[in-house]
Amino acid sequence: MTTPDAISYTVPYVEGDGVGPQLINYARDIADKVMQKCYNGERTIEWQALLCGEKAAEVYQGDWFPEHTLNMIELRQCALIGPITAPIGYGFKSLNVALRHELGLTTSYTRYQTDNESDIYVIRDNSEDLPVKLEWQTDSFDGELLANFLKDELGVNKIPLAEKSVMALKYLSKARSEKLLSSAIELAKSRKIKNVIIIHHANSLPISEGSFVRWALASVSNNEDGQQHVTPPIHLDNIQVDVCSLLQFFSHQNHLKQDTIYVCANYLATIINEFFTGSLGLINKVSQTNFGNNIRIFEPKHGPLHALVGSDDITPIALLNAIISLLYHLDCDLAASTLAKAVFEVEKSLKDKAISFKQFQETLELSLCR
Known part of the structure; x- marks a missing residue:
């Protein structure tokens, strides 16, 4: 009633x-x-x-x-x-x-629940990065234009463009990087989760992935002291990985014992989601x-x-x-x-x-x- x-x-x-x-x-x-x-x-x-x-x-x-x-x-x-x-x-x-x-x-x-009832979230922006499929074959008209532009206008000569080859463009923006971390923090507040971790491989891609993590962290930093300010108290961190160390990181059970939100660019999120789906038996x-x-x-x-x-x-x-x-x-x-x-x-x-x-x-x- x-x-x-x-x-x-x-x-x-x-x-x-x-x-x-x-x-x-x-x-x-x-x-x-x-x-x-x-x-x-x-x-x-x-x-x-x-x-x-x-x-x-x-x-x-x-x-x-x-x-x-x-x-x-x-x-x-x-x-x-x-x-x-x-x-x-x-x-x-x-x-x-x-x-x-x-x-x-x-x-x-995407939300995952581990064997000890911890909630793990992986959050990403679907409109950017490699999965949006900005890619070309170099023997196509558009691919040839891009290849010539890279060589003639930007002086990209260190990578030989073979006759049969392809190119892909990795695209990330400041606005969406900032918005993604903001959304993760709001999700953490609503779920009362204290850990928000940005996963990236800025070591391999210092300009694209490096900018992604710098833009995100700067959006929650105080210009006066440079410190990150997130309320209520949320532990914000960033971890630099390659694919092998990423899988090793998540295979360590201590990282699955606390409610955590992982923030990453689109392509890396795909790898993490597939890892969790397979390793936790969640197909x-x-x-x-x-x-x-x-x-x-x-x-x-x-x-x-x-x-x-x-x-x-x-x-x-x-x-x-x-x-x-x-x-x-x-x-x-x-x-x-x-x-x-x-x-x-x-x-x-x-x-x-x-x-x-x-x-x-x-x-x-x-x-x-x-």
Whole structure:
């Protein structure tokens, strides 16, 4: 029973394709149960179904991103998004990525929970660095122009450009480097995390990666004393690595025992995310939060997994992790931490066991009833 002061949050969602509808509807049901358990009807979520992708094109005369869907997400400033199939022949590598571009969501973070219940976040700007794919073949028209410009105008002669070769441009900006660290600090404050660490390889790339870390640190420094000032007390540090020392660093268990936010440029973040996903056994279990323009969308990192539709071999953990991040965003911290603890307990109890979706559901239900 609700009171006149009860709070209702309207959250848009897109079911997605493949296993998306089954998993997202289960995750929504779990979210409702956790909210009821924690707030006894004083706080509820009103789910608003939206269309995107192929399903939207069928209803909106070929429009993959209906204006109604984009407007509702912008109005509510958040959404839960299932995995969407990328149509063949329409120029989309990923509709989930295309949706982020439509909404101007350039920053993202991924949350990992370690074996000792520490929360590890990796935050990055998706609009810069090597993964934005500014690259050319030197035997193409544009590639030849760039190669000639490098040699004739900039005097770049120390690298011989072979007849068959390629070039890639690493791009980083002061504004986005500063914004990225600012977003990491805000995330640390909201999650009560005391450790924020910038990971970089300025030793190998002193101008690009070096500027990235200098710009970021300068943005929180006092011009008078040169010291970094971050409140509430957050330990801010930066660590210089190459790929080998990076993997060695994260393999040291002491670095996974404290809640920490790692800040890094886009390419390095890709390596770190892949390391955590593999080393923590989280394939198809990881979610991602994308944000910008005061909008946040929460989604699993796995695709539609069409081959598993109707199977009992799927796992809802990625979407449950997306729900946890959503609940934190809604300031429903009790519900978020309750669900996070329950999911952690289930994973721990069933670790190294081949379990079905039904077994997971039953075990999670028991955990939430305690």
